[in-house]
Amino acid sequence: MSRADLASGQVIRMSLLFRLQPLMLTVLLLVLAVTGFALMYHENALAQAVIRLEGGVQNRGIVHRVAAVLLMANLVYHIFYMLFSREGRPELRDLMITRRDIDDFLQSLRYNIGAATEYPRFGKYGYKEKFQYWGAAAGTVLVSITGFMLWAEGFSMIFLPKFVLDLAMVIHGYQGLLAFVILFFWHLYNVHLHPSVFPMNPSWITGKVSAEWLRQEHPLEYEKLKEEGLL
């Protein structure tokens, strides 16, 4: 943390390398959603227009697979980053779901209906962030596996019966839809519409948040940084 950041009351929340990953995820997921849902809802006129725009089913498939390969590369990089890098390992620790997250969730409910006086005090990531992270992570893994099965259909056919591939296709489509819904709605609320960040939490570009925001939204992280003398 540089002095300039301290002076302006800014705290680095995400490093550049870390920021790059969700950015890639966003772009790639959008491409995958547009190309994928066009196929999933191919009887819909809008979907047909999209397929034509993409240059027919063949080109649609190529675009979808290029984006998929990049997404999987991003996923692999992310797994290595989280498991083995000095920067990533603490992040993974912070993101682990613990008993405390359930308590936090229940306390926030109680607080909002007026049954508790204190709002739960979050660390770097609260239950909302963790839910979104693990939802997206699980979705990406599942979609990647089923996607691979369908892509390498000639290989899959050696040992998989057709009904397994049928299931893979349904799972692939609906898991994609699920991931899209989680990311779209939950994300929309958490980092855009939530009163504390409206209209947008800029940290996805700058990587920084204000110390005051951190004190209010993630008090435990604020205190930890303070203890470490970083604030």
Add this chain to the structure above:
Amino acid sequence: MKRTSRRTLAATVAAAALFAAGHALAATPGVGECLDCHGDKTIEKSLPGGRTQSLYVDLAVYRQSVHGKGSCVTCHADAKAPHDKLGKVNCGKCHGDAEKSYAGSTHGMMHAKGNTEVPGCDGCHGKHDILKPTNPKSKTFRLNIAGTCLSCHKDRALEARYSHLPDHKLIAAYEQSVHGMAVKKSGLTGSAVCPDCHGNHGILPADQPKSATHRQNIPTLCGKCHAGILEQYEKSVHGKGLRAGIAESPVCTDCHGEHTIVKASDPSSPVSSRNIPKTCSACHEKEAISTRYALPKKRFSSYMDSFHGIAVEYGMTKAANCASCHGIHEILPSGDPASPVNPANLPRTCGKCHPNAGPNFAKGVVHVEVSPKKAMGVFAVRMFYTIFISALVILFVLHVGLELYGRWNRRRAAGQGGKEGRP
């Protein structure tokens, strides 16, 4: 040879007789005498309405005609020189079989009722200029006959006058069909021309059971040329159905079209890779037909939802269509051990395109109809996700609503105190 010599003999005898008669009855004219008047190019008769009709006979054309060696009075038996209006020429005097068959045809029956617009013999064969059908200049030569029929059947005014006539465009579509093009462009005499299917003198509309083009007769009709295909068709479920008297069972024209018929490789063909799902489903997506013959339902929609269906819909014609798996003319029910979609044969059938698809792959249905009975797995997964995603969205909305409610509530409570609570 024998026949020709006999005919020559008959002609000679007739000529001799005429020659003798000519001397006996000066009123019976020879060709030369007829031509004294009818050789004049300006000779004509008046018709009602101020129109005129030429009575000129071109001797050279007549001499080259199939009857050119004969005499005028053979046909115009009541002709004298000079003469008034002559009686009708009766071709049946010599061509008895043709006349009999014509009398039973739709043209003949209307003609007998006094309709003068339907073709009589001369309508198709000509008058003084009649040539043998084998003569390339003949109106009934194989390469010319379509033009002869279409000279009336392409006529829009005629179509309007006779409401039972098919659309002139439909009939004229023959010219662009694979048969018509073979005649017109490639000059093939082996290609089908109008009388090959419809018959010549005995032509009848297709809705009459005796008609050559009646549904029940179509396979045999097409099989006259496409014998190998007919053999396959007769063994198929469609062919057997038709022979068992099921009129709904498809015949050649139901899939291929009739006058519009084009090659299967032509994208506009109803049996092209792109169009075949629609063509088959004209029957196989019909609830009534599926119920009546206890056939599996939703064949079209389940196909169109598959990778094969989507690929074909968007023009990747190498993807499997109905015929790729089920066969074409030799199509059999899946219960038949010879059917390519019999469970025992599926690995081989899928293997035509997917070499890795072995017996293991063939487990499970091909047309995935998403219902608990037909595809429980897919149905359950779909149901799970639908409920899960819906529930999640509802919970999101509730959570957001609750937070906003709490915030609003605290703000109201803190109104007097001034200090704003947590969001």
